[in-house]
Amino acid sequence: DTGVSQDPRHKITKRGQNVTFRCDPISEHNRLYWYRQTLGQGPEFLTYFQNEAQLEKSRLLSDRFSAERPKGSFSTLEIQRTEQGDSAMYLCASIPGGYGEQYFGPGTRLTVT
Amino acid sequence: KQEVTQIPAALSVPEGENLVLNCSFTDSAIYNLQWFRQDPGKGLTSLLLIQSSQREQTSGRLNASLDKSSGRSTLYIAASQPGDSATYLCAVMRGNRDDKIIFGKGTRLHILP
Numbered sequence: 001d002t003g004v005s006q007d008p009r010h011k012i013t014k015r016g017q018n019v020t021f022r023c024d025p026i027s028e029h030n031r032l033y034w035y036r037q038t039l040g041q042g043p044e045f046l047t048y049f050q051n052e053a054q055l056e057k058s059r060l061l062s063d064r065f066s067a068e069r070p071k072g073s074f075s076t077l078e079i080q081r082t083e084q085g086d087s088a089m090y091l092c093a094s095i096p097g098g099y100g101e102q103y104f105g106p107g108t109r110l111t112v113t
Numbered sequence: 114k115q116e117v118t119q120i121p122a123a124l125s126v127p128e129g130e131n132l133v134l135n136c137s138f139t140d141s142a143i144y145n146l147q148w149f150r151q152d153p154g155k156g157l158t159s160l161l162l163i164q165s166s167q168r169e170q171t172s173g174r175l176n177a178s179l180d181k182s183s184g185r186s187t188l189y190i191a192a193s194q195p196g197d198s199a200t201y202l203c204a205v206m207r208g209n210r211d212d213k214i215i216f217g218k219g220t221r222l223h224i225l226p
Contacts, residue, residue, distance in 0.1 A: 045215065099145055
């Protein structure tokens with residue numbers, strides 16, 4: 001399968017724990033975006049990378065959130081000290097080049113209890 | 114600030130009818146606009162991408178148009194089928210060297226058999 005993959009697909013954690021999600025983009029796609037989606041809403045932009053450089057970070061992303069894309073390949077999104085309000089679907093998408101079509105992964109559903 | 118609005122929020126139509134979904138955006142400085150479908154609990158599937166220099170794109174029973182000057186796009190679905198039932202989302206990539214992608218909240222479509 002050469003699509004965008006995300007791991008894990010589901011994560012249940014207790015409030016206060018740290019979680020890390022992984023996204024593997026389509027090979028040779030140099031742009032990678034992270035979004036958060038809650039029920040009944042469209043995806044909200046969190047951050048994006050051009051190769052390994054993180055170019056923009058949404059104000060939605062508090063200091064508890066951090067994202068990396070070492071070597072411009074896979075990316076990780078870490079949430080520290082999770083809160084119940086962090087419960088959402090976290091989506092990753094990659095783009096071949098600057099302004100091409102976005103390809104989404106299946107998402108990671110996070111539930112904070 | 115770019116805002117994307119989709120009207121209606123929900124729509125039910127009998128099978129076989131043609132229908133139009135609407136997407137409007139407040140800032141005409143965009144690189145492209147993309148339409149997606151999302152099935153419950155799943156990731157997003159790309160339907161059509163329209164670059165800012167294009168007026169429309171077609172794929173099978175789907176036709177998307179773009180009018181940048183008026184800040185509008187429409188997704189036309191011909192001869193609707195029950196399998197078309199899903200949430201349809203539009204997203205714009207902002208221009209002027211700001212490549213953030215902004216989504217609407219989507220239109221939830223239900224095709225009645």
